[in-house]
Amino acid sequence: MDASEIRDRIKRVICSVTSLPAERIDDTTSFRNDLSIDSLTLLEIGVDVDYEFRLNLPEDRFRGLDTIAQTIELVQGVLATREPSAQPG
Amino acid sequence: MSGREAVVVTGLGVVSSLGDSAAALHAALCAGQSGLGPPPALEWTTVGCRVAGALRDFRPERYLGADANLRPLDRTGRLLAAAAGLALADSGWTAERRSGMEIGLVAGTLFGSLATVSGFDCRALTAGPSYVKPLDFANTVFNAAAGQTAIWHRLGGLNATLGGASAGLEAISFAAQQIAAGRADVVLAGGVEELCAESVLAFARAGLLCDEHPIPFAAERNGFALGEGAALLVLERASRAENRGARILGTIGGDGRRFDPSRGADEQAIVAAVADAVAEALRRSRIEPAAIDAWSASASGGRLDLAEALGVARVLGEGAVRLPVAAVKAQLGETLGAAGAFQVAALIESGRTGRLPGIPGLERPDPRLPMALAGPAARELRPRRGLATSLGLDGQVAALVVELPEPRP
């Protein structure tokens, strides 16, 4: 899965959870500062991203994520460990 | 309670299958229109529900703002928040007017949101507990809609949720008493219930749903139809309403509440519970039974309709024969936690317009029904002292007297 598909799917999750239009969010938009997303919503984003890609991560792997770029990196990292033949990015 | 210290109604907010204002709802009721139709395409099509009162075109953004993030609110929360916005506007409690004060909210509901609770748990069952949705968890509690609505509209005053199918009526008297006791100034009171596949399934399995049409009090009645919606009254002291030049739509009178320990199994027990509740409401209102000139009944087409009528008749005596009666569940369906509030809204609008809705389809009333005037046609009359009764699913009975103002010249 390439980064752009990962980005699209993450964005869809965030837009669905926050009702924000896709144009409001780019790779470096800060969830906490720019979008004022509260902790419950951030948690839901983490759960839904995990569900989207079936990452099965422990809860605290999502804490601290604050941008799409960071989320893409996390997702790519996990997927890479699952499919050793796939090339990330 | 009378005069300046009385608790009065200064606004109504309603989202229903027959419109999103009390006036539109009432006009539709009087015209014999029905909010019932084929149930929305639900996931389980073999459930045995032929008719339901869904809000087919409910657009929460219309009431809550086009840019608002609605995700945190489930349907129940959206219905209640929409009704709250409408009620605040209708009563003149704009954001500026209410800044610096705390407006309260008391809402009745039976299920809260069964769709949310069930959806939350089904996700755990199918995907595993780590995938349950946190925003949904917040809405699994019965008081979620009242909490969400308070956040949405910044209602920091008294906030309570009452649970049950009679809770919409109970909420009104609960709120009125808190205002009378000086614990609250202005309170939105009423109820909410959503229609969802899960509740349709549950009631269908219970064998409580009608075949084709719900006809309250009919000899051939065979059940009710489920409905949904939210209705809120704005309550405040008469002195405050007068000081700010607000319209006074009605005055909240005395209430009565009883429980039938047979839970509906013994007709005599329900009749007694209804009679005692009504008698207490009259006593606390300091009025005689003969003063009641309109009745907004809980009757839904279900089994308890007749016992409810017999209970009212036991108190009103001969006055029951000529008592005009409305039964809004014929056209809205059984809206559970919202029902009692819809019933009171109908009384208030009847007082304002001089017309009481009829009961469409009621051509052959139950032969034991004491109320000879019960029938399909709307009736010209100006009720001054209306009675509302609400029966829950498990033996709860609530009664409330609402005094309606003299018509304005």
Next chain:
Amino acid sequence: MSRRVVVTGLGAVTPLGIGREVFWSGVLAGRPATGPVQSFDASPYGVDRGAEVRGFDPAAYLRRQDPAAMGRASQMAAAAARLALADAGLEDVPQPGRAGCVMGTTTGEPLEVERFDEALVARELDQVDRRFVHRYPSPVIPANVAAELGLSGPTAMIPTACAAGNYAVAHAYDLVRQGTAEWMLAGGADAFSRITYSGFARLGAIAPDLCRPFDRNRRGMIPGEGAGLLVLEPLEAARARGARIYAEIVGYGLSCDAFHMTGAHPEGEGAARAMEQALRTSGLGPAAVSYVSAHGTGTPTNDRVEVVALVRVFAERAPAVPVSSIKSMIGHTMGAASALEAIVCCLAVGSDVVPPTANFEEADPGCNLDFVPNRAREHRVEVAMNNAYAFGGNNASVLFAKVAP
């Protein structure tokens, strides 16, 4: 009419045991009743602490109804109601037409909806219980209690989640005070469930070991279950029949944060307003309060905010008022919590002993009052304040006092 209202009976079904005496002695001993979850497999959660009621046999308490006809929360509530009435010397259920039951809950009968969901997921719709609508929703709990006792007075459910017990006691107090009822049962009940556990686990709110309210190293709450019921009657009637009086209810306060569904207002503003309204309506000042039964869930946020609110209300006197959380022992019993805590307040008033906050090892410098660490203490309790805060921002405070002559 406005009559003085007292508490004359206490009934409790708790993780510490069943019955007032067992419950109180467990509370005074500071014994945590939390442990590994037993009623379902907790391994998917990453945490496994719970506070379940063990060895509860509803048939031993119910006389009129078949326990199988109701869910677990109702069973515990009906049992606690029977215990409370026996405790009050009212087993013969006098004046049943003028008495009722007000209860609070968070989840109603969750095991019923879990069965419902299992049928949905298996696509076996004909396995959905035909009695589901009469078994699951919140009003069934007080209905089951009232039916068990044959009561036909006002009966209501106030499902304001973790503050519900206080709401129920407050409402029943009003009904007796105003003469709408001659006596009332009031309290709360909630049953342990995977739904509740999943939610709190998902929020990361469950402590991995013990519930340590106000401790510097507190890591969360522990879900529990139970039922607490109180008998309320007019002071004059209680005196006339020579009843033992635990305490008088002298006032209550309700407020709403209108801030966030699951997190308290960071300055404890709503909590402070509820306490202030309770004091104002009882004609008491903060100086009159001898003991506070805290909400004290053990989560980092709740406890910190609760202390902020207490300092707002009690000001420089705050460090001198003992504050303890019995959730340290019985976990968070949800809708039963503030009812069980009300029972503790009544017993504290009656016996002049304040219960401890268990599992307290290290004070949190940012959040430091007298939490009665680990050991119960003799302390004259004229007035006890019971505080409860809920999802949805519902806050409730109830005041219990020694009966002034």
